[in-house]
Amino acid sequence: MREIDHGMLASFLSFDSLKLVNMSSKNRFLLLIIVSAVSLAGIFATLNFGRQPTTDVQQKPLVLYCAASNRAVMESIRADYEREFGRKVEIQYGPSQTLLSSIEVTRSGDLFLPADDSYIEMGREKQLIAEVLPIARMQAVVAVKRNNPKSIEQYSDLLRDEVRLVLASPDSAAIGKVVREVLSVDNQWEPMASSASALRATVNEVANDVTIGAADAAIVYDAVLHTYEELEYVELPELADAASQISVGVIASTDQPQAALHFARYLSAQDRGLQHYAEFGFRTQGGDAWSDVPELSIFAGSMLRPAIEETIAAFEKREGIKVNRVYNGCGILVAQMKAGQHPDAYFACDSEFMNQVHDLFPEPVPVSQNELVILVQKGNPKNIRSLRDLARKDLRVGIGHEHQCAMGWITQNTFREGGIQQKVMPNVTVQSPTGDMLVNQMLTGSLDTAVAYLSNAAGASESLDAIRIQDISCSVATQPWAVAEESKYPELAGRLFQQICSQSSQGIFAAEGFRWQMDANTENDHQ
Known part of the structure; x- marks a missing residue:
């Protein structure tokens, strides 16, 4: 806070004594009132000089670790939230397993949104996650070019020699983990994994390969394809049980749980975050009504x-x-x-x-x-x-x-x-x-x-x-x-x-x- 210039203030308050003496008593009284008011205004202005207004913009940003599969919808939600409440949300996107490992090592951040609840449970077992709020579901499907040029209609088509198949790694990406668990029940994972030309770290990388022609087919979440106009998907009965529940978890070590829960409630509210999720092709159900x-x-x-x-x-x-x-x-x-x-x-x-x-x-x-x-x-x-x-x-x-x-x-x-x-x-x-x-x-x-x-x-x-x-x-x-x-x-x-x-x-x-x-x-x- 800037110091008050007491000498300048005293000089201002003393005024010209001769002129003051020559004035009538009524005018002197009015002048003194004006001088006092101006002086007090100056003092309060000086006391408040340099003091920044307290606004939501100045609040500590929220840090969200978010699965890459949710990037598009999350950017839309973030824009609305920041505009509505003025609090910044910093988002780190990546594979779910990588994000969980980062939380475990750094014990930092406020929220964790993986592509499958299994990572939430892993976080809970390690006492990394406190509250959990359900959001939406995603279904595993086969992504192909528009009009399905390779005529992929069933599981066996993915194993054909002329079909270039790309999969998400089960060691880093939620969809890879979920698909491996489901297909392993009937021994169908190994033949598919052996036929794949590459394993990618995230589901978005898998979809990108099909988009640029580096692959003919890939297993992705249906919601991911919402932003890929040149792609469509094929549903296979073998993948019917390969679905992921998406939830957001509050990181147990957060130093601003109230703010983290505020954003989590916004994400999972039927008339806020869930509207965005539905627009982006996710399967939503329920959710609380929004209230600040x-x-x-x-x-x-x-x-x-x-x-x-x-x-x-x-x-x-x-x-x-x-x-x-x-x-x-x-x-x-x-x-x-x-x-x-x-x-x-x-x-x-x-x-x-x-x-x-x-x-x-x-x-x-x-x-x-x-x-x-x-x-x-x-x-x-x-x-x-x-x-x-x-x-x-x-x-x-x-x-x-x-x-x-x-x-x-x-x-x-x-x-x-x-x-x-x-x-x-x-x-x-x-x-x-x-x-x-x-x-x-x-x-x-x-x-x-x-x-x-x-x-x-x-x-x-x-x-x-x-x-x-x-x-x-x-x-x-x-x-x-x-x-x-x-x-x-x-x-x-x-x-x-x-x-x-x-x-x-x-x-x-x-x-x-x-x-x-x-x-x-x-x-x-x-x-």
Whole structure:
């Protein structure tokens, strides 16, 4: 910042004293106001001199490692993104394996977009890749000159002596790797590889060979040929399973994850990046609606709050989004949903309350379990040992409200199965929509005992004891998660679920008294 010239400022402020004295008092007053205003303007201008305006253009550029097969579409997307948000995106194109090796060696960059998800999985296994967002699919086909002058129509035609065949190397290019895996099943890869006149590093080099006449045929991705007007393709049944899923992965070592995820969401948005992918011949499906700062809405049973709140807050910060969460008794939440309030995702306290809104959430996933316990004051001064003791006339009992929360519904089922419902209910002085309310009343001494979840007691172990309910199977609740079929942000909600399933999150669930139910295979199916 440039220093202020104090001498010049003092001289300017002193003005010509003789002229000032000769003026009328009114004119002197006006002149002083003008001089002061000009002086202050000069000071503020000087203080701000040389200070560059803060704009998106000055932000650190994003670095994307991108498969050569996606060059044309990516340049189109980059132009739109930079124009819309002012942030530069630097892209390094090359073979997928080479790009992954570069990330592993340098631990640099923000995003990785290979030509096949197998490289994403390799990156995840090496802990190089964090979040993954699906984008599109490409199909392996045979590229030939327009009008197919060599009449290539089937696999055997590629092996003819007069056909010059070029392939992408399976050791560097995704398509070479995928085609080798598929054709090796029926021992068709080796004959084809032996017939090839050359192996190229990238799929674009393979297509270029056919374009310039250096080859008669080549196996490429269908989307690559979108920019080659002089080429067409032939689909072979042998290559039907040779397709690649394209996804973008956030590099785990990035120092700007929020910016990286912003661009990744742009790439995979149905009304932004996916429009470009479809225009360039890629096969697209689904995708979230685009929003600069999306707002995800989550309904969750109150008992789940201590298990998931920390994870949601961290997810919100990393993604640079807003998660609007509503915690309440599941009976109340179901009533709100039936009245028209439809969240993007619902985490229910028990499967019964998920079933009641099955039309909104058709694919729930069981995640955890929680069991009912009998809460008593520390040291159990009332000597309560079982459910039957709750029928004693000297007790004030609290339970969940049957129609407002899963806990109340399960409690009534447990009482009925135990044959004590009619005996215990006269002692019930409180029916609450949440277990937390019951715990608070226990802590204030308003209740002698309460039936609540083990997780409700987790934070009050210094004041309360928990007695397990024996031999009644329905006393255990299962908590399912589901994304709404009509959600605008199914992928975003899915990434939140991945974080809820993370090892650190599972540790929180365990500390809060839950049992993790979801196995690793089910977790992988929803990632």
